[in-house]
Amino acid sequence: MHIFNPKDWKMFTKSAWLVVSIVGLFLVSYFLFILPIIENDLLEGKRKDVSHAVEVAYGIIDSYNQLAENGLISEEEAKQTARKVISEIRYNNDEYFWINDYDLKMIMHPINKALDGTNVASIKDANGVRMFQTMADVVKSEGSGFVEYQWMNPTSKEVESKISYVIGFKKWNWIVGSGMYLTEVQEMLTSLRNNVILVLLIVALIAVIAGYYFAVIISSPIKSLNNAASKVASGDTNIKVDYNSKDEIGELTNSFNLMVGNINNSIEEINQKSKEAETATIEAKKAQQIAVNQQEYLANNTSIILQEMEKFANGDLTVNVKAENSDDEIGKLFNGFNKAVNNIKEMIKRVQEAVQAAASASSQISASSEELAAGSQEQSAQASEVATAIEQMATTIMETTKNVTGATENAKNAGSIADEGGKAVIDTINGMERIADVVKKAAETVEKLGASSDQIGEIIQVIDEIADQTNLLALNAAIEAARAGEHGRGFAVVADEVRKLAERTTKATKEIASMIKQIQEDTNGAVQSITTGKVEVEHGKELAKKAGNSLKLIIESSKKVVDDVTQVASASEEQSTAAEQISRSIEGINSVTQETAAGTQQIARAAEDLNRLTENLQQLIDAFKIDHNYSSAVNNHYTSKRYLN
Missing domain, CATH: 3.30.450.20 (PAS domain)
Known part of the structure; x- marks a missing residue:
């Protein structure tokens, strides 16, 4: 019992x-x-x-x-x-x-x-x-x-x-x-x-009395402690037991009062933590909503920019993305993308104009070369006729005079043609220099596109860091939820969803970074192609300079022929005595004519090389669509047709 x-x-x-x-x-x-x-x-x-x-x-x-x-x-x-x-x-x-x-x-x-x-x-x-x-x-x-x-x-x-x-x-x-x-x-x-x-x-009586006294002394503070403990157990912590003593009960009383104080502090701390947990829950809900909105915003804008990048990768330079907020990172990304596309579009237009100019100059050089070759052939035939006429000069002074007059006119025509050829060569050289400048600007623009791609990569890195910070925030939120115990269970679920969102964001940024890397590689390939075109243009410039020098010699020779023929016309009376000198002059004319023919052939070959270069450059440009009506390939097709015709 x-x-x-x-x-x-x-x-x-x-x-x-x-x-x-x-x-x-x-x-x-x-x-x-x-x-x-x-x-x-x-x-x-x-x-x-x-x-x-x-x-x-x-x-x-x-x-x-x-x-x-x-x-x-x-x-x-x-x-x-x-x-x-x-x-x-x-x-x-x-x-x-x-x-x-x-x-x-x-x-x-x-x-x-x-x-x-x-x-x-x-x-x-x-x-x-x-x-x-x-x-x-x-x-x-x-x-x-x-x-x-x-x-x-x-x-x-x-x-x-x-x-x-x-x-x-x-x-x-x-x-x-x-x-x-x-x-x-x-x-x-x-x-x-x-x-x-x-x-x-007697001793027992005294002991009982003393025991009663000490029992009362001992039990009284213990009863007070018991009553106080009952109140504390009932939730009343605003209590203090007064017992001033240095014995064990006094120490127990002090410990009890200290414990009650600690309980009060713990209750206050728990209340504070509860309020903080409620606040954290509200903040977590806000953060969750913000994260959801950011996720939707990021997903929509990522889908948009991926679609436009796919068009851009296929050569469509008419793409243009509009940002909902131009001040955030996505808006900066969209603006950077639009700027890069516009720069490439302008570069392609300039290259297209340069190609058209080069094609036109090449056609003119080809035509001038044909005319110059025809003139050279005609001049060679005339020189042969002059050589024959020297044998008959003694009996046919009048015929010689006519022939000299015709030779004078042909020499003038040859000089004019050579002068026009020189101008064409100068125009060709200027066109080549413009092409070189355009190619250089195109290279710089493509390099800027690479730099813009690097900036996009940095923006993606910032987004990745934001995702990492979001993940860290989710981890800290999970720790605080664990500390909050039962009150933080819902907060822990929110923190886990935020962590998953951060992981998906990290995955998306990695995919975008991979695409940007591919764009950078394609950009580098374009830079290399343009660099190659730049080298070919420089080579064409050298050939054009050589052609110019040859035409300069032709012009000087033509002027000399005109002077000689004029002297022959003015000294027709002395033709009989100077037949041998005329023969030598005719041989010089024939040699110059042959050199002129060789120069015109070199000019023709240079023009053909220039045509091939412009065709190669045009094929590179054909892959780009620079406006909504027709592509650069269509433009170039009709332009080439026009020049060929």
Whole structure:
């Protein structure tokens, strides 16, 4: 039953039972251990007293025996005297000595003289013990010893316990003994027991009073602590126990007050954390909505820019993306993309114009070369005719004059044609330089496109870093949700969704970065192609310069021919004498004409090379669509047709 469970007792009950237990334990210890020890000590004292007394009587007997042995008295006289002296000795008021022999014959009994001379072997005490026989047995076996028995007390006239000490005197065959009644010991024990019980009762009463006092002192603050703890358990933490003491209860009270203070602080902190958790939940919802909006915004704009990039990759330069917000990173990305596309579009237009100009110049060079070749052939034929005419010059002065006049006109025509060829070559060189400038600008524009792609890559890196920060924010939010415990469970779900969004954003930025890298590679390829075209243009410029130099020589030679023919016309009268000189001049003219023909062939080949270069460059441009009506390929087709026609 719970009533006997000490753990369920009140503090006062425990204190009272503690006092009762201590007093009861002392009583039990006294009666079971201390009192028997005292009784043994008293009995041992009695034993010593009676043994000492018997030893005195033994000494008397021995002294008289010495007298007899010394011959001072006879043995019988010594026995009689010793018997008489011993019979008269008393100690402890009433205690006496008796003497019997080894055969159990009573020699002397000062109290019961009727026993003198009788055999006491058959005498028994109240318990049926033959005490004299026992005494004789002890003396015979050990020489001396104690014997306890019941014997009539002459004072109280009652049978009482008695202890006797006997010792044998073998010389005379005597056994002398004496005993003491244990009544005194019992009375002393009873008195001591009663006194101890009285003292213990007084001590117990004092202990109970003191225990009650201390129980009240101990239980009162404990009750206060218990009541305060009950209130704290009920939720009332605005409580303080007043108990000023340096004992354990005082320390317990201080610890309790400190604990209540810590609980109050914890409650305030929990309330604060709860408010923070609610605020964090609201912020998380806002962040979630922002993240959803950003996700939708990013997904829509990513889809838009991917579609436009696909068109751009297919050569459509009419693409243009409109940003919802030009101030954010997506808007900057769209603007950068539009700027790059516009730069490439302008570059393609300029290249297209340069190609058209180059095609036109090439056509003009080709036509001029054909005319120059025809003139050279005609001049060569005329030179042959002049050579033939030299043979007939003597007889046909008039015919020579006509031929010289015709040669003059042809030389003028050849000079004009050569002059036009020189201008065409200069125009070609200028066109080549413009093409080189356009190609250079195209290369710079494409390089700017590469730089814009790098900027787009940096923007993608910023978006990736934003995703990483969002992921870190989601991780911190998950940690705060874990700290908030049950209140932060919903916040943890939100944090997990934010983390997933950050992962998807990171994946999308990586895909965009891969596309940007491909665009950069394509841009680098375009730069290399344009660089190659630039080299070919420089080569064309060199060829055109060579053609220009050749035409310059042709012009100078033509002027020289005109001068020579003029001199021939003015000195026709001297033709007969200067036929040999005219022949040499005609040979020089023929040589110059052949050189002119060779120069025109080189110009023609340079024009063909220039046409091939412009065709290659046109094929590169054909891949781009620069407006919504028709592509550059269509433009170039009609332009080429126009020039060819």
